[in-house]
Amino acid sequence: MSRPVAIIGGTGAMGRGLAARLALAGVEVVIGSRDAARGASVAAALTEELGADAAAITGTDNATAGAAPVVVLAVPFDGFEANLDSIAETATRSIIVSMVNPLAFDRRGAYPIMIEEGSIAEHIAGRFPEARVVSAFNTVAAPVLGALDRPVDEDILVAGDDPDAVDLVVDLADRIAGARGVAVGALRLSMVLESLTPVLIGVNKRYRTHAGVRFSRLEIS
């Protein structure tokens, strides 16, 4: 893949895991951080960990990373708006991939939070009217992405209104070892993808696992 993929929040566990998986699949990665030096330092550590077989990983500040053609928001719900602010000038015409899941916890577990626009992805689409926004990777857990010795045994659900952007993200997902990209439909279905994590957390708690989502009876040729 000739286009580099930028990962905003690339220094967190989720971002690092996704960066490693993509680089191992031959996709060049730019790690964005609030602090450019921190981005560069995490990129250097990942480069050393992954060895010569991986594609290049570099690090920079979020605003610079936001100018990449594909920008993944691998940030938690808390504070995601500040991360959007950081790419507001640069990602205006990017493909923006949101992994953000609006959820909260109380003593009964995790539950989805309602978003005025329907979903975080649609909120982002409202802020970035010329960008092409896609939801993806919402249901994959950081420990699963980070366990590089094991394939990511799950489907990556992809929702978006721009067919080319959706296809590109499905292709990115397909490159990750063990994963499969599945286009599920329009961006307005993002609320479903964004609300699945509380269900997975419930399953994980009950059965002590890190469950992923797979579709049965789905053969993609």
Next chain:
Amino acid sequence: MSRPVAIIGGTGAMGRGLAARLALAGVEVVIGSRDAARGASVAAALTEELGADAAAITGTDNATAGAAPVVVLAVPFDGFEANLDSIAETATRSIIVSMVNPLAFDRRGAYPIMIEEGSIAEHIAGRFPEARVVSAFNTVAAPVLGALDRPVDEDILVAGDDPDAVDLVVDLADRIAGARGVAVGALRLSMVLESLTPVLIGVNKRYRTHAGVRFSRLEIS
């Protein structure tokens, strides 16, 4: 299983499919219909179709069926409230299992409809404060249930606040050939289960299949 399961809307494709699957698993079924004669006629047809290996299937009107210890609402979103009305006097202390998915269609496909109480299941819980309400079977499609020559190759997601009721429905799901019951958490997660069908419809449209949901990395002993 000693307790019969009543299926409100048991004369529709979804209800007939579930009735057949349960009866083949040895679970006695009562089919409820607005018209008792129609319920009895569908029950007789199913009994003949399934043969001597299946448990008993009988038919009656919805109100009578609603007195069963376990009452499954296998009805579409349109008109579900009238179906609730029909069991309002009888299902007051039943385990009520909602398969109802609030969705609508336009030229862009299917999409979830927001419910004031959060979900249909929570709406039902509000109307039936002494019943134990559980969401389940939301993601299984009528043609899949109805294809009796093939196992139901998917997980049945079960949400509810009463642990005994959840366990009972998980056990019911486990009895269906090829299916596996998975307890996902509290009733407030019903909105996630109820909104998955538009995603499955999107997948089915794109890839021309009848996809189901499976959890990966989930071994239930």
